[in-house]
Amino acid sequence: MSAVPPDRVAATEAAAQWHVLQREGRLSQAQQRRFMDWLVASPEHLREYLAVARVAGDLHAVLTCEVARAPSARHGNVVQLPLRNARAPVRASGTRGWRRLAACIAGLACLGVAGFAAWPTSQRYVAAHGAPRSFALPDHTVVHLNAESALSMRYSLFDRRVELERGQASFVVAKDVRPFAVHAAGLKVRDIGTTFDVSLLREQVRIDVAEGRVRVIGDAGEGRLLADLQAGQRAEVDYRSDAVAISQEDPQSMTAWWQRRVVFRDEPLLTVVDRFNRLNRLQLQVDDATAGELRLTGNLRGDDLASLRAFLDDQPALVTHASADAIHIASRLTHDKD
Numbered sequence: 001m002s003a004v005p006p007d008r009v010a011a012t013e014a015a016a017q018w019h020v021l022q023r024e025g026r027l028s029q030a031q032q033r034r035f036m037d038w039l040v041a042s043p044e045h046l047r048e049y050l051a052v053a054r055v056a057g058d059l060h061a062v063l064t065c066e067v068a069r070a071p072s073a074r075h076g077n078v079v080q081l082p083l084r085n086a087r088a089p090v091r092a093s094g095t096r097g098w099r100r101l102a103a104c105i106a107g108l109a110c111l112g113v114a115g116f117a118a119w120p121t122s123q124r125y126v127a128a129h130g131a132p133r134s135f136a137l138p139d140h141t142v143v144h145l146n147a148e149s150a151l152s153m154r155y156s157l158f159d160r161r162v163e164l165e166r167g168q169a170s171f172v173v174a175k176d177v178r179p180f181a182v183h184a185a186g187l188k189v190r191d192i193g194t195t196f197d198v199s200l201l202r203e204q205v206r207i208d209v210a211e212g213r214v215r216v217i218g219d220a221g222e223g224r225l226l227a228d229l230q231a232g233q234r235a236e237v238d239y240r241s242d243a244v245a246i247s248q249e250d251p252q253s254m255t256a257w258w259q260r261r262v263v264f265r266d267e268p269l270l271t272v273v274d275r276f277n278r279l280n281r282l283q284l285q286v287d288d289a290t291a292g293e294l295r296l297t298g299n300l301r302g303d304d305l306a307s308l309r310a311f312l313d314d315q316p317a318l319v320t321h322a323s324a325d326a327i328h329i330a331s332r333l334t335h336d337k338d
Helices: 006-024 029-040 043-069 094-118 269-277 289-293 305-313 332-337
Strands: 121-127 133-136 142-145 149-155 160-166 168-172 180-184 187-191 195-200 204-211 213-218 225-230 233-238 244-248 261-268 283-286 295-301 318-322 326-331
Touching: 006 029, 006 043, 029 043, 121 133, 121 142, 142 149, 149 168, 160 168, 160 195, 168 180, 180 195, 187 195, 204 213, 204 225, 225 233, 225 244, 261 269, 269 283, 269 289, 269 295, 289 326, 289 332, 295 305, 305 318, 305 326, 326 332
Parallel strands: 160 180, 283 326
Antiparallel strands: 121 149, 133 142, 142 168, 149 160, 168 195, 180 187, 187 213, 195 204, 204 233, 213 225, 233 244, 261 295, 318 326
């Protein structure tokens, strides 16, 4: 019988140690990072960890069955087994047990090679001021990230999780057996094969569904279902109250910002200004609350501030003027008083 290579023994021992810590929930954030670094350092580490996890599961099932068949605890002969010693050798009873265990480990080793690329992967993406970007995630999901926006993603063998930290992002979700969810401002947006958009606004989260379907779920407590959206629907969820307003929208307008168009329908001027400001060096400044609350409808190029200013000057309630570093917008009544 050939000896087991020392590096293989070391990998098995390390896998067992990490598995015990994971099972007991004792990993700090720093340890979790070290565990992930160790796991992705080599396909051998992945294979050994999967094998240990499977063996531990089989052993637990066997022990549970044996305890169930054992005499009642009232006879005083039921002893809790010390399962935490991950270094102890695992012995299957009988030749058939060994063969089954070997087959499990071999199968998991093959699975480890195939799934290595999909094992937990984390990445953060940022789009700077004036520079929206598009890119593909590891599962081939396409992301459109607006300017002044950031998200982080974490993919594992079992799920696909994206955290929208700020700004706006659209997702053209690739088909995969793993669920895909976007977390933003205390909400979870669960994809069901679709193209959708999540935007963090001043007072609410806005979710647009261009294709397919999503579920919007409260991300804390019981995970209450807040909305079940179909293509062409928009949900606006208030940050403070979780109040949900659902409306019908043109799916094409939902993705118009991919071509740097700003489409707004019955939206407050403050929200419209935010969307233009993330794209332009020359900033818009709303000088009073009355102007900021005025609701507007329009469709303009995001970098065409001249057309935007002409549009604003056409509003009877508004007046604009330019300074060296900004275009100021005020309500006409406030401006005339000054």
